[in-house]
Amino acid sequence: MSSEADDCGSNTKSLHFLLVPLMAQGHMIPMVDLARLLAAHGTLVTFATTPVNLARIQTVVDGAVASALPIRFVELHFPTMDAGLPDGCENADLVPSADLLLPFMNALSLLRRPLEAYLQDPDLTQWPKPTCLISDNLQHWTADVARTLDIPRLIFHGPSFFFLLCDLLINRHRVELEVAMEATSSGSFMLPGLPHPIRINKHEVTSVMRSDPDWLKYMESVRVAEESADGVLVNSFVELEPLYFESYQEVTGKLVWPVGPLSLYKEELDAKAARGRVSSIDNKLLFQWLDKQKVGSVVLVSFGSVVRNTTAQLMELGYGLEASGQPFVWVVKEVEERQVFGVEEWLTKFEKRVEGRGLVIRGWAPQTLILGHVAVGGFVTHCG
Template sequence: MSSEADDFGSKTKSLHFLLVPLMAQGHMIPMVDLARLLAARGAHVTFATTPFNLARIQTVVDGAAASALPIRFVELHFPTMDVGLPDGCENADLIPSADLLLPFMNALSLLRRPLEAHLQNLDLNQWPKPTCLISDNFQHWTADVARNLDIPRLIFHGPSCFFLLCDLLINRHRLELEAAMEATSSGSFMLPGLPHPIMINKHEVTSVMRSDPDWSKYMESVRVAEESADGVLVNSFVELEPLYFERYQEVTGKLVWPVGPLSLYKEEFDAKAARGQVSSIDNKLLFQWLDKQKVGSVVLVSFGSVVRNTSAQLMELGYGLEASGQPFVWVVKEVGERQVLGVEEWMIKFEKRVEGRGIVIRGWAPQTLILEHVAVGGFVTHCGWNSTLEAIVAGVVMATWPHFYDQFINEQLIVDVLKIGVAFGVEEPKLFGIGDKNEVAVKVTRGEVQKVLERLMGGGDEGNERRKRAKELMEKARMAMEEGGSSWKGLQDAINYVLESRQK
């Protein structure tokens, strides 16, 4: 190693990154990977979250200790019952009803006092003072913490850069878009300011986060805090969405660093299997079954940690999977840990009918490992960004079934821009991932499930081109995270920025 590299390594070891994720699995998981990547570069890292969320990632905590990575995991008390949340409701996937989402988000600022108490008790002989705070963009209160510490604050964004740019432009051109909505009945509008034409739907302009006064107040706090941030880290890679990285940086005027796909963090099989949470199935039996299937023949069906479908929709999906004749792995959180009434008895009968051809996982699944298995050729997904990236990393084509928030715009990226997916055609979002009384029972019929799967898994020029593009993106994703790649360099540039800020 050169003396210059030695000098850089010694400087990095003097850095201390304080990470504050949002307590939602889609946000927690990549932040955990980011923490380990920073520690692997030699920096000290404090990962601060609540007791329940630390318990979920105990495998990671143990692994970091065993490998002597300089990471500390800090428990912050979250007074759920004091703000009207159920006892232990420390993660978004535990919120029982949509009307409790905003109270949960507003309560996040209550983490400030325990975090500052921890920082006041630091033994500076053992652990250096924080030199940079990296927080999820929804943890807006951390702006004041960084200001008091007089250190840079970087925003970590979970969604795609494509979504970030679209969301920013929707807010910027909202009056113009609302006027366009009144002038037409089509429901689709051209979004100004993008590098190429993209149509957005009415619900993306009038979502609850923009139209409800209480939500608007919260989102304004998020926006103000984001404007004060020194830079932005995005869990994506330049080669996936180059035009959007360039335009997003132009529009925000901020330093924007690609650091993904963070799911490519190198780790052992058992650690990957417990990524995010311990698996709800015997992994040995699962992978023995996958080993017996033909290459590229299996469909994985999974809608992330928050989404909860109605019992009628679950059954309709099951009948569609059964009729397709395709081998499948179906992750069903609505049976077991996220119980939906009336499903369990039906599911038992369903499993008997598809025995040998399909596997149902009740709860958490080792999704990354399943997607990487050679037998898996298609993925029915809610278009959450973590799931999307995991499919891209595995070179697996997608059938897109968005439910809320960024998922509809991610679908456009997958289907219309990257052309590695087939859409189910769902247009109406949920208020939140969980159901509500006014939700339509069935949005996708069994016939539509069968039709989309046939198109996704079928051959022909269209299917072959889709798979070819997916494999090409897989290679680009892996190259981005290798030493010298665009995301490897993005993380290094962010570290250099913090080093330079400290010197100034």
């Protein structure tokens, strides 16, 4: 099924971008913005996702239709049950436990067949064949789709050039870093290849330098697909990190286009509020609370949809926020709240202790709207 925002007839001379995002909110939202930006420049855009994820961006779909943007939103069947996942588990934030995250990531390649079947549908001849595929870098299987279509493929990165360069160098110098970590007594070491001398602590690279063979196999597939890409799009801008942009471009040896910050593309409040899932808090009440706080005084604590904090980590975060004396908004995911008996009760007591100074949002929060409020002066989130 597809929703077409514009009937483009048989204009075979138009550029046609096929976008394949990762089904995780922090990855999908900027690619939705990218789709609208490309379409606003008059190019055709096909945005491929699944039913659950399409429902989450229905407001965006409706807006594209109303604006006559040439975007086609396509629903692909995601066979979750075949992959050993719960029915309807079509987004990373719906993965019920950390041990199912890798099976979820591996299952994404099952989208290849329905995507290729859709592109071969004779009923779609009113749109020309895609001329370029843009995929999230973790959707490594799209390299095969691009080869089948005989079109260039660009990969999309959401994080900063600094993060991307560090990640690339850590994996490139894996053996030397493992030796350095064993040899150091201070717990920190220099990461070679950065434009500035930066010391990194052991605990900062342990999650990147995974030792699990199954994860290593998956990441190797990502690396191979990334090396075969024809170019890279990054949700950042040169003025923010010029040296890291230049270094990343030099190290990868690829064409790199800084296209960010994509979140600024649409300034309308409704568009910002519609980014991601439906908010679990009434926006009117949220902003009434923020309006009462001093300018730049509030700290927003919100981690990505893939991040799973343990019960101990959640409680330590809470105790730290309570002891800080600082106004805060803390976003706690439903899966974290439900994971261990007693967490929900602890959060309820915590809310009573910080009432008036702290606000706990359970579930999805309108992060872009919150960050745009003058009362917010700090942001605690995951690396990248």
